[in-house]
Amino acid sequence: MSFPAPAARATAPSAAEATGMPAEARPLLEVRDLHLHYRSAGRTVRAVDGVSFTLDRRGEAIGVVGESGSGKTSLATALMRLLPKSVARFDGQILLDGLDLTALSDEQYRRQVRWRRIAMVFQGAMNVLNPVLKVGTQIAEPLLLDGEGKLDKAAARAKVGSLLERVGLPRDIAGRYPHELSGGQKQRVVIATALVQDPDLLILDEPTSALDVSIQAQIMNLLKDLKEDPGISMLFITHDIGLASDLCDTIAVAYAGEHVEFGPAERVLLEPQHPYTRLLLRSLPRLHATERPRPMPGEPPDLTAPPSGCRFHPRCPSCFAPCPTEHPSAFVLPDGGHSRCWLLDADKVAASRASGAAPGGDAG
Amino acid sequence: MTERHGGTPVPVGTTPGGPSTPVDQTATRAVGSAPTAGVATPENGSLAGAASRPGDPRSGGGQPTDALVALDAVHVTFVTRKGLFRSGRVRALNGVTLAVARGETLALVGESGSGKTTLGRVSLRLTDPTSGTVTFDGQDVTRLGDADLGWFRRRAQIVFQDPFSSLNPYMRVGDLVAEPLVIDGVRDGGERGERVRAALEAVELLPAARFSEKYPTQMSGGQRQRVGIARALVRDPEYIVADEPVSMIDASSRIEILDLLRGLQEGRGVAFLSITHDIASARHFADRIAVMYLGQVVELGAAGQVVEDPLHPYTQALIAAVPEPDPSNRFRRRAVVPGEQTGAADLPSGCPFHPRCPRRIPGVCDVVRPLLADHTPGHAVACHLYPASTPGPMPPGSVALDLVGASSATRRLGPTP
Numbered sequence: 001m002s003f004p005a006p007a008a009r010a011t012a013p014s015a016a017e018a019t020g021m022p023a024e025a026r027p028l029l030e031v032r033d034l035h036l037h038y039r040s041a042g043r044t045v046r047a048v049d050g051v052s053f054t055l056d057r058r059g060e061a062i063g064v065v066g067e068s069g070s071g072k073t074s075l076a077t078a079l080m081r082l083l084p085k086s087v088a089r090f091d092g093q094i095l096l097d098g099l100d101l102t103a104l105s106d107e108q109y110r111r112q113v114r115w116r117r118i119a120m121v122f123q124g125a126m127n128v129l130n131p132v133l134k135v136g137t138q139i140a141e142p143l144l145l146d147g148e149g150k151l152d153k154a155a156a157r158a159k160v161g162s163l164l165e166r167v168g169l170p171r172d173i174a175g176r177y178p179h180e181l182s183g184g185q186k187q188r189v190v191i192a193t194a195l196v197q198d199p200d201l202l203i204l205d206e207p208t209s210a211l212d213v214s215i216q217a218q219i220m221n222l223l224k225d226l227k228e229d230p231g232i233s234m235l236f237i238t239h240d241i242g243l244a245s246d247l248c249d250t251i252a253v254a255y256a257g258e259h260v261e262f263g264p265a266e267r268v269l270l271e272p273q274h275p276y277t278r279l280l281l282r283s284l285p286r287l288h289a290t291e292r293p294r295p296m297p298g299e300p301p302d303l304t305a306p307p308s309g310c311r312f313h314p315r316c317p318s319c320f321a322p323c324p325t326e327h328p329s330a331f332v333l334p335d336g337g338h339s340r341c342w343l344l345d346a347d348k349v350a351a352s353r354a355s356g357a358a359p360g361g362d363a364g
Numbered sequence: 365m366t367e368r369h370g371g372t373p374v375p376v377g378t379t380p381g382g383p384s385t386p387v388d389q390t391a392t393r394a395v396g397s398a399p400t401a402g403v404a405t406p407e408n409g410s411l412a413g414a415a416s417r418p419g420d421p422r423s424g425g426g427q428p429t430d431a432l433v434a435l436d437a438v439h440v441t442f443v444t445r446k447g448l449f450r451s452g453r454v455r456a457l458n459g460v461t462l463a464v465a466r467g468e469t470l471a472l473v474g475e476s477g478s479g480k481t482t483l484g485r486v487s488l489r490l491t492d493p494t495s496g497t498v499t500f501d502g503q504d505v506t507r508l509g510d511a512d513l514g515w516f517r518r519r520a521q522i523v524f525q526d527p528f529s530s531l532n533p534y535m536r537v538g539d540l541v542a543e544p545l546v547i548d549g550v551r552d553g554g555e556r557g558e559r560v561r562a563a564l565e566a567v568e569l570l571p572a573a574r575f576s577e578k579y580p581t582q583m584s585g586g587q588r589q590r591v592g593i594a595r596a597l598v599r600d601p602e603y604i605v606a607d608e609p610v611s612m613i614d615a616s617s618r619i620e621i622l623d624l625l626r627g628l629q630e631g632r633g634v635a636f637l638s639i640t641h642d643i644a645s646a647r648h649f650a651d652r653i654a655v656m657y658l659g660q661v662v663e664l665g666a667a668g669q670v671v672e673d674p675l676h677p678y679t680q681a682l683i684a685a686v687p688e689p690d691p692s693n694r695f696r697r698r699a700v701v702p703g704e705q706t707g708a709a710d711l712p713s714g715c716p717f718h719p720r721c722p723r724r725i726p727g728v729c730d731v732v733r734p735l736l737a738d739h740t741p742g743h744a745v746a747c748h749l750y751p752a753s754t755p756g757p758m759p760p761g762s763v764a765l766d767l768v769g770a771s772s773a774t775r776r777l778g779p780t781p
Contacts, residue, residue: 213686217684217698284689287686293619
């Protein structure tokens with residue numbers, strides 16, 4: 001099986017308006033300066049804080065990698081617009097195939113976008129299938145509702161059958177109840193449920209975290225198949241950067257509500273530009289290496305009071321003059337990705353060298 | 365897998381400390397013939413010898429000669445309810461012989477339902493074996509009553525999986541760590557305080573005085589797990605079962621905890637049985653790895669050897685399934701074994717892995733249960749692809765006995781049943 005190499009990225013976070021561009025040049029998903037803050041016990045949790053990225057083409061998968069509390073899941077709830085009542089700030093731009101989603105009312109969003117164009121597999125969803133409904137009924141439910149695209153029962157049954165086959169299950173699974181299925185089968189049913197309205201973008205939040213490693217590999221193979229045919233674009237949320245590399249063309253590294261690094265999987269994994277990414281990769285236990293993984297220094301940040309300047313500076317071995325006070329902007333890299341690190345600012349590095357306070361060496 | 369039957373698993377009729385009530389013929393006979401009187405000492409080799417007939421290769425199996433904890437032909441069968449009147453049997457452990465050496469870390473790797481937690485609990489006598497023996501420091505602890513277990517409970521400890529539910533939220537850290545000492549009757553407050561401080565320092569909760577005053581809810585998952593480790597450590601044990609100690613805490617804190625446990629092993633000589641589903645971590649933080657599948661150890665050897673030269677098709681599949689960060693991963697499908705581990709309630713005949721095995725030998729793997737035997741010195745496997753695992757030519761009668769799925773228990777009866 002071969003996949004096309006990721007297209008060279010022409011659009012940076014600060015790129016020109018996408019609307020009005022010809023369809024083929026238009027990215028499928030463009031997120032610009034997205035903020036999602038919550039109120040919690042009188043404080044503001046900055047879960048998504050100025051996130052920008054683009055997903056260029058159909059069948060591309062973006063991995064969002066980060067530790068818990070880095071704002072990965074909040075990004076997904078923002079894209080699905082499934083927001084709790086405690087939202088303090090929700091702004092920025094989300095363009096889906098040129099359509100400005102942020103301009104839609106909640107009702108328009110519900111009718112036109114959620115589940116129809118953007119669908120999601122929630123973390124642990126396999127455990128919340130309705131135990132008293134046959135799985136076929138659960139998958140078919142949205143097809144039988146009044147509204148655009150309503151099918152009659154026979155057509156819905158045929159659609160469910162072909163979906164089950166697509167996710168690698170026999171058609172007669174439709175007549176079974178969730179408790180009769182194994183964990184891997186339930187997760188396949190959940191994926192079929194998300195695909196029932198032929199979405200353009202599928203968001204997957206830790207879709208394999210409850211599964212054993214051999215079943216995880218089966219599900220990852222299924223996701224690879226779906227990415228190729230019918231060419232579903234995916235946003236894959238995980239804490240495991242190794243798992244992200246199994247599917248994703250592009251990787252975003254989330255830290256304290258920001259994406260500190262973004263770019264093609266090759267560059268992020270092999271030539272990471274942000275010290276956090278480097279430390280993250282070094283903290284992974286590698287199966288075929290004799291070198292023991294090294295722990296990440298310091299404690300995860302508090303999202304209600306993120307550190308000043310660069311949010312990673314208290315844990316960063318390369319921290320230098322501007323880091324504790326000045327917030328780094330997203331430096332655009334030649335491959336179209338970006339990294340929020342002052343080390344990429346030649347002027348700052350030179351100034352700090354001149355004053356004798358050279359930035360620390362390579363991370364770790 | 366027990367939930368599927370809608371009942372809570374009940375250990376097969378055991379009174380605390382009393383002899384296990386046998387559940388089936390083979391187990392009855394196994395219990396009857398178990399060497400209850402004689403204390404098997406690892407040094408003279410009778411431990412392995414007790415379960416093996418002459419020429420049985422199972423006595424090797426990469427077992428250490430200086431065993432601190434030794435399980436010999438251990439079976440654990442749970443009874444589950446199936447509907448109103450029927451009951452089912454779940455063979456959580458099916459003839460496991462395994463030893464943890466003094467001061468080593470043995471990682472028990474397997475999927476959920478493979479029996480690894482049950483094995484850890486049996487080694488601490490928190491679950492009673494249905495048959496087989498558990499030996500600690502040369503003493504048979506299988507049938508000791510609670511009253512006689514005090515010394516063992518002090519020397520063997522557990523660190524639980526979930527630091528969010530295993531610590532009483534209304535107790536301060538200092539009191540949580542002191543609790544085992546109170547139970548041990550350490551009445552001198554000064555001595556207690558000193559030992560608590562030493563335990564907190566050993567797990568790097570510094571300054572200890574400040575952490576003593578905290579409540580668990582004021583701490584991160586990694587810090588809470590350190591409290592759980594300090595609780596185990598305060599009794600100065602020789603053996604600790606760590607049941608998935610890092611699976612509930614943040615990925616970035618995991619290595620620190622694993623480093624800490626490794627430091628305790630190397631610095632204090634504590635032996636660890638480390639239960640995990642993460643074979644990559646096991647490779648770096650354990651001396652040996654035992655791979656479990658459906659209540660049996662299918663491969664056992666030095667950690668690096670098991671990972672770099674896996675023998676059992678299940679181990680090979682497990683290793684192939686681990687995603688390493690590599691951008692070329694996405695261009696190829698993973699080689700996966702089909703299907704999923706069946707529940708231990710309906711154990712396959714012969715080799716437990718044969719229904720999923722890409723290399724099964726028809727007529728052999730589905731009939732005869734392979735024995736865990738040394739393929740190379742110190743690297744054992746239970747698979748018919750390796751000659752040592754296949755028992756010698758057997759009369760038809762004994763093949764039928766193997767179908768019962770209790771070969772090691774029946775084997776101790778003698779060469780020909």
